Amino acid sequence: MRPFIQAENLSKRWGELMLFENISFTVFEEQKVALIARNGTGKSTLLDLLAGKDTPDEGVITITNDIKVGYFEQVPQLNPEHSVLEEVFDTDNEKLRAVKQFELAVAQNNQQKIAEISVKMDELNAWDAEVEIKQVLTQLKIVDLEQQVGQLSGGQQKRLALAKVLMQKPDLLILDEPTNHLDLEMIEWLETYLEKTKSTLLMVTHDRYFLDRVCTEIIEMEDNQIYRYQGNYSYFLQKRDERIEMQQASVAKAKNLLRTEQEWMRRMPKARGHKAKYRVDSFEEIKEKASRRLGEESVELSVKSARLGKKIVEIENLSKSFPGVKLINNFSYKFSRYEKVGIVGKNGTGKSTFLNLITGAMQPDAGKIKIGQTIKFGYYRQEGINFDPQERVIDAVNKIAEFIIFEDGSRMTSSQLLTRFLFPPDTQYNYIEKLSGGEQRRLYLCTVLMQNPNFLILDEPTNDLDILTLNVLEDYLKAFEGCVVVVSHDRFFMDKIVDHLFVFDGNGTVTDFPGNYTIYRNEEEEKLRLESAKSPAKTTDKKQKAEEAENSRNSKTKKRLSFNEKREFEQLEKDIPELEKQVAELEKSMNSGTLPHDELYEKSLELEKVKTLLDEKEFRWLELSELG
Structure with a gap:
C-alpha cells in the first residue's frame, strides 16, 4: 500500500495552549482510519492541517501528488448566495460539471442541449454519477434543489456539505464528526456507504457503533503520543486497556526503583561529579517516568439530585x-x-x-x-x-x-x-x-x-x-x-x-x-423481512404480457418503434430475466435464516431497489410492446 498522507513531527499551538507537539503518523491507500483523542487536544485542528486549511507551527505534511482530497468540516464553508443545486455542483470534477449541465438542460426542457450533453455524458461515463448523486441527496433529505443555501438550517447545511464532499469521490476522504445532525436512518445509510466506498478514509467521530463498523484502524492521540491499533473500536478498547495496564505497571516499577535511587543519591553525594554520572542520568529518567500521570483523568459526575416525590x-x-x-x-x-x-x-x-x-x-x-x-x-x-x-x-x-x-x-x-x-x-x-x-x-x-x-x-x-x-x-x-x-x-x-x-x-x-434502540431496530428489520417474504411474486410471463399488449394495441392507432426504441426494447428483453433472477436469489438468501441482522438489513434494502427497477423496466417493456 502506498502512503496517501504523511504527518512528520507536527506541532501546533493556539495562543499559549500547546495542542500537540512532535506527532507523526501515516495514512495508507485503502485504509479506513479513525482518530480518537480528548476534547481540546486539537483533533479538528489536526484535520485542518492535513486538509491544507491551516499550517503547522512545526513539522511537514506530505500528500501523494496525484490524489484528490475531500474534506468535511464541522463548520462547513458554503456560499449562502448559491442555490442547493449550484452549491452541489460547485466543483472542478468534470463528471459532476457534465451532470450539472444535463440537469439544467432538463430543467429548461432544452432538447438540443440535452442531446449535446448526453453525448458528453456517454464519453465521460457519467450516467452512474448522476444516479448516485440523486441517491445521496435523497438519503440525506436534500430535496429542494432551488432553495438558497443561506435559507437552510444549520443541520441542513451540514448535510448539504456532506453530500457535496461524498459526490466528489475523492481518493482521500477526511470527515470531522460526520454523524452530527443526521437522524438514525441517515447514519445507518452513511455507515453502509462508507463501508463500500473505495476512498481512503480518515475521520473523527464519537459514534462508537459507526466507528466499529466502518473503521479498520484507529489512531489514538494522547499526551503527545500516537498509538495505532490495527482493528475496529472493539479491538481498540481491548488493546488500549492492555496498554494502560502495562504503563501503570511500568510506572509502579519505576516508583519502587526511584526510592532505591533516591536513597543512593542522598548517601553518595561525592560520587555525582565523575564516577557515577550514568547513575545520576538514570535517576533523572526514572524520576520522570515515576511522576508520569497514568491514573486516567475522568469526569466525576456524582452531583446530588433533588428529592423525587410520588407524582412525576x-x-x-x-x-x-x-x-x-x-x-x-x-x-x-x-x-x-x-x-x-x-x-x-x-x-x-x-x-x-x-x-x-x-x-x-x-x-x-x-x-x-x-x-x-x-x-x-x-x-x-x-x-x-x-x-x-x-x-x-x-x-x-x-x-x-x-x-x-x-x-x-x-x-x-x-x-x-x-x-x-x-x-x-x-x-x-x-x-x-x-x-x-x-x-x-x-x-x-x-x-x-x-x-x-x-x-x-x-x-x-x-x-x-x-x-x-x-x-x-x-x-x-x-x-x-x-x-x-x-x-x-x-x-x-x-x-x-x-x-x-x-x-x-x-x-x-x-x-x-x-x-433499547438495537432491540427496536432488529424488530423493524424482522418486520421488513417478513413483508418482503410475503409479497406476491411478480407476473413475469412474457407470453401473458405480450397478449395484454396485443389487446391494448388493438384499441389504439398503431405506431412504429424508432431505432433507439428498438434497441431499448431488445435490451429490456435481456435485463428483465436478470432482475427476476436477482429477486429470487435475494429472497432465497433472506429466507435462509442464516444471515446476521446487519447483512439481512442490507439485503432487504437491495431487494427493494431491485424490485423497483424491475417494475420500471416491465412497465417500459409493455409501453414499447404496444408500439411494436
Whole structure:
C-alpha cells in the first residue's frame, strides 16, 4: 500500500495552549482510519492541517501528488448566495460539471442541449454519477434543489456539505464528526456507504457503533503520543486497556526503583561529579517516568439530585401541530420514578418539540401536562450553549453556585468541580472563546448537572463530546437517582442508558416501545423481512404480457418503434430475466435464516431497489410492446 498522507513531527499551538507537539503518523491507500483523542487536544485542528486549511507551527505534511482530497468540516464553508443545486455542483470534477449541465438542460426542457450533453455524458461515463448523486441527496433529505443555501438550517447545511464532499469521490476522504445532525436512518445509510466506498478514509467521530463498523484502524492521540491499533473500536478498547495496564505497571516499577535511587543519591553525594554520572542520568529518567500521570483523568459526575416525590410528570391527550404538519396526536403517558426514556424518529418528527412541551417552553394545541411539585428539570438543549465568550470559565460556573453538594453530603468549591470536569486550574481562568466545541459542551453539561435536577432532559448531549467523556456521562446517568428523557442519534449511548423508547413516526403517532434502540431496530428489520417474504411474486410471463399488449394495441392507432426504441426494447428483453433472477436469489438468501441482522438489513434494502427497477423496466417493456 502506498502512503496517501504523511504527518512528520507536527506541532501546533493556539495562543499559549500547546495542542500537540512532535506527532507523526501515516495514512495508507485503502485504509479506513479513525482518530480518537480528548476534547481540546486539537483533533479538528489536526484535520485542518492535513486538509491544507491551516499550517503547522512545526513539522511537514506530505500528500501523494496525484490524489484528490475531500474534506468535511464541522463548520462547513458554503456560499449562502448559491442555490442547493449550484452549491452541489460547485466543483472542478468534470463528471459532476457534465451532470450539472444535463440537469439544467432538463430543467429548461432544452432538447438540443440535452442531446449535446448526453453525448458528453456517454464519453465521460457519467450516467452512474448522476444516479448516485440523486441517491445521496435523497438519503440525506436534500430535496429542494432551488432553495438558497443561506435559507437552510444549520443541520441542513451540514448535510448539504456532506453530500457535496461524498459526490466528489475523492481518493482521500477526511470527515470531522460526520454523524452530527443526521437522524438514525441517515447514519445507518452513511455507515453502509462508507463501508463500500473505495476512498481512503480518515475521520473523527464519537459514534462508537459507526466507528466499529466502518473503521479498520484507529489512531489514538494522547499526551503527545500516537498509538495505532490495527482493528475496529472493539479491538481498540481491548488493546488500549492492555496498554494502560502495562504503563501503570511500568510506572509502579519505576516508583519502587526511584526510592532505591533516591536513597543512593542522598548517601553518595561525592560520587555525582565523575564516577557515577550514568547513575545520576538514570535517576533523572526514572524520576520522570515515576511522576508520569497514568491514573486516567475522568469526569466525576456524582452531583446530588433533588428529592423525587410520588407524582412525576403526567401527560394527558397531548397534541401539537404546525401548518401542514401533525407532530403529536392525542398522546398520553405517566412517568414513573427513575425511568429512563429514549426518543427516536427522523429529523423533523417532533422530538425537540416534545421536550419543549414537557418543560413549558412551548404550549400544546390540546391536552395537559401535569408536573409534580418536587420536579426540578435539568434541560440540556442542542442550542443551549450561550456563554459570553469574553467570560472566564470559573466565572460562568460561579454564577450558578460557588459550592456544590454531592450525594454523600460532601461539599466542593466550583473550582474543584471544574477540575473534576477536566478543567485544571490554569484553564479555569481562560476565556470561554478559547475552549474547543467539545470543551464548551462539557462546561455546559457541568452547569446543567450542578443545578441539582431530578428530571434530566437531554437533547443530543453526545454531539462533540469525546468518547472518554461519553463513557463517564453514561455511568453517571445509569446511577442517576431521577428520571431521564434523552434524544440522541448515538445508538451506543441509547443502548447503554434507556429502558424503553418513544418512537415518533412523523404523522402524529408516538409509540412506546419496550426496549433499547438495537432491540427496536432488529424488530423493524424482522418486520421488513417478513413483508418482503410475503409479497406476491411478480407476473413475469412474457407470453401473458405480450397478449395484454396485443389487446391494448388493438384499441389504439398503431405506431412504429424508432431505432433507439428498438434497441431499448431488445435490451429490456435481456435485463428483465436478470432482475427476476436477482429477486429470487435475494429472497432465497433472506429466507435462509442464516444471515446476521446487519447483512439481512442490507439485503432487504437491495431487494427493494431491485424490485423497483424491475417494475420500471416491465412497465417500459409493455409501453414499447404496444408500439411494436
